Amino acid sequence: STMFPTSVKNTSVLISLSFFALHTYIYPSSSLSYNKKAVVINELGGPECLKLVHNHPTPQLRPGHAIIQNQYAGLNFIDTYFRKGLYKAALPFVPGQEGGGTILAISSDDTNNDSTFQVGDVVVYGTLGAYAQYTLVPVTQLVKVPQNVSLDIAVSCYTQGLTAHYLTTSVHCGMLQTNDWCLIYSVGSGTCQWAAQMAKIQGYKVIGTCSQSKAAAVKEVGA
Known part of the structure; x- marks a missing residue:
């Protein structure tokens, strides 16, 4: 589903x-x-x-x-x-x-x-x-x-949302565990802002890289 x-x-x-x-x-x-x-x-x-x-x-x-x-x-x-x-x-x-x-x-x-x-x-x-x-x-x-x-x-969830979902829930094959650090490159991008939030929901501690101009938006989503 x-x-x-x-x-x-x-x-x-x-x-x-x-x-x-x-x-x-x-x-x-x-x-x-x-x-x-x-x-x-x-x-x-x-x-x-x-x-x-x-x-x-x-x-x-x-x-x-x-x-x-x-x-x-x-x-x-x-x-x-x-x-x-x-x-x-x-x-x-x-x-x-x-x-x-x-x-x-x-x-x-x-x-x-x-x-x-x-x-x-x-x-x-x-x-x-x-x-x-x-x-x-x-x-x-x-x-x-x-x-x-x-x-x-629903449309806005499809490409970016589902990509972020599988990247934070399954593609790492269980190597990430609750309270592990999760580094997301270009976390200011659309997909990676989704991923940062979903990683937080999974219980990971999120840090990321981004340009200075996107720093405020990145902090808003929890990185």
Whole structure:
């Protein structure tokens, strides 16, 4: 199961996709005929490579996938890696590694045979293509949002929050114990501010490195 942390300060950045004039209805068809708005990268480089396209083709449903009508997209440092070409994606592509919204259509193959997800479910996901009205997402990448968690909070927890969670709970293979010192490099970054707080919850004594300009924020999260 996925935990959405509620006892840590949220340091993630989101953009609302309301400027895309999102439709509010559920479209149950497996083939969406209308086009979508999306941010598209046709060439690698700086922020000027991000182009808003008004007639980008709507994704077509494939086995093992769902089409998500996005409401929020997360802004993460990994997005700059794709934009610059440090992480590879075939051009042209829609950036954005984290998003959330409503399931508009979902395949009926055996990937979803336990009916975990249904049209109309509110979900978050972590896969390339979130800077758009609609994103085709593997069902295995979907996480259903609990009713007591708002969608903006759930989206902001996904990439940075879950990364910090596994780094502070499992990746160290039990080598860290309660009251051990935990050194976090670049603790002023978004993910590492999450990690500092989660490490404190685990009972570690946290110290970190950061620039002087971020020292106050780092102290606020307990490092």
